[in-house]
Amino acid sequence: MTQLVKAGANWVDGERFFDREPEVEALRELVLNGTHTLLTAQRRMGKTSLVRELLRRLEDEGTLTTVFVDLEDASDAADAVSEIAIRARPVQRAWERIKDSFSNHLGAVRDQIDEVGFADLRIKLRAGIDAGSWQRSGDQVFEALAATDRPVVLAIDELPILVNRMLKGPDYQIAPERLAATDQFLSWLRRNGQEHRGRVCMIVSGSVGLEPILRQAGLSAQVNTFSPLELRPWTEDIASDCLAALARNYGLEVPEHVRSEMCRLLGCCIPHHVQQFFDHLHEYLRRAQRSVATLEDVDEVYRRDLLGVHGQIDLEHYEGRLRMVLGTEAYTTALELLTEAAVNKGVLAPASLGKYIDLLKSQDSTSQIPIEAVLDVLEHDGYLERDAGGYRFVSHLLRDWWQARHGQFFIPFGER
Template identity: 45%
Template sequence: MAKVKLKQAQGNVVTGDRFWDREKDIELLTKRIDECAHVLLVAQRRMGKTSLMAEVYQRLSERYICLFVDLQKAASGSDAIVELSLAVQLHKPLWNKTKEVFANIIEAVTEKVEKVGVGELGVTLRAGLTAGNWAGKGDQLFAILAGSERPVLLMLDEVPVMINRMLKGHDYRITEERREQVDEFMSWLRKNSIKHQGKIRIIISGSIGLEPVLRQAGLSATINNFVPFELKPWDEGTAVGCLVALVPDQHVKVFHNQQNAFSFTICKVHKLSQSPLPQPVLILFFIQLSI
């Protein structure tokens, strides 16, 4: 039987022929999406949450208008609306309507807005959004998405990082003002997720858990309409299969003694950590065994 090969990838996100397994996860997540559920993607760090979303994005892009929004640098509701607007820019019919929402803000560049770089446009939008108008503009933006011909799959990555930053600031202190700002944003997101359910599906993900962050501020209820979706670590067979597929030599195999050592190492580290073993650690141990 021909050996299954996996292309090696540079960087953190993998898709297509660089994406390994997770077929059951993709099938179940797609089912949730098709059922109009809003999803809270839960997993340890380095478990492949962003790659899973990117792969689902590619596979569902013919049935859904897929929008991927990275909020790891966002620090306010205004920042989130800007990032969402820039994601919409990739879909011209929706972007033409979105420009009308921000007409007063981008009036100075309206004639050349299609030629304006994403960075410059982002700066322009940020300059015009305030604490007093971002929610209203965001409501209009959600209404535009809900009116699209195809349903929208909105993937919000690193929401917990954004919320943690908003809640604690640079001095890592939770204040009443910061709590109110987080409450306003999460309540706004909840309101729109309920109002447009069936037309817009939202996936929230991040490198840290969102619920524990919100719990610190007593705001866990703002995500009670999101269905938790746990992304678990690979089992041993999947991990070994991935590593074998990464070996370029068609004749290289994992011998029985190597597999036993590999299994023993997994077991030993698992006992030390008392938690599922992250995938990158498995790769490091396999490399050591193969030398």
């Protein structure tokens, strides 16, 4: 049996990648059919890892050529085009054509291009693309990818971050010219996806949901060429198997009922949270110089470490993403709604929500993003789910984090 290695801070593949076989196969099937896919899931579910692992396997098998692009730092369409171009560098036949198309502005480096370092080359490529030329350059990049001997899988991670950035100015208003530019970019992507279907297959994913952002802008139709694929949490059985595999590899014994308690505490087996829990438990037992975990140990580690300062580092990342999508004003609303839920056993009841909406009205709130859109983001990105009793935290860990971080001085809506 292969050994499962601990994850570390980033996405995982190979010996760090656990299970997800049905999901890998589902995504593989879509890709082999040439279906463009929008991979969705709540945060830290393993979207990037799933895509990376599939790409790794496809490369190993030699069936398809793969290109992975991360648009987290891109600000506009020209950034996106140059990033796709440079990430195509390892695909030799595509790269030859890209060099030809960009030869004008690559100038003197054109002939020694393969010796130029990645960072310099990226700057050179980017400098040659501007607001007037990005579409033509982008078409050429897609044509180059489509002309290689094997079909290409083009994975684009963090597209929603770019779209969000393009749409919203510093004031989080969606100004008409921003809307038009984003629409044009998405149309371009869509047109290339259609034109090169069967030759270039796209997988789009991101740490924030694309659909709520597009709904805010009225641009939802731009992604209907993509088939959605939802990545779900691990079942308790799979999470427990993952914990057992990690324990085996690091010389620990974590009995089944203890693993089951770990899953119960998390409430929702998001792979990253399962890994974090194991990490903290491992460290705790190492310090105690023991190798067998008990129920008391995991309760203690959950409370002290996962909910403590170190464990909460991740929460900052969650908050950062929410603020990025919502802007300060609507982000404050999101914090209020989540904290109200956290202090009420994880539930935001309809009456509380109604009270809060009244409060906002009485304060003449100036938020550019209406409360419905805030709830849409919170629901889509997996913080809250809706049921008959209102909105409820999906993950107990997230609920407890929220309570630990924001609950202490919070005045419930009903008492304001």
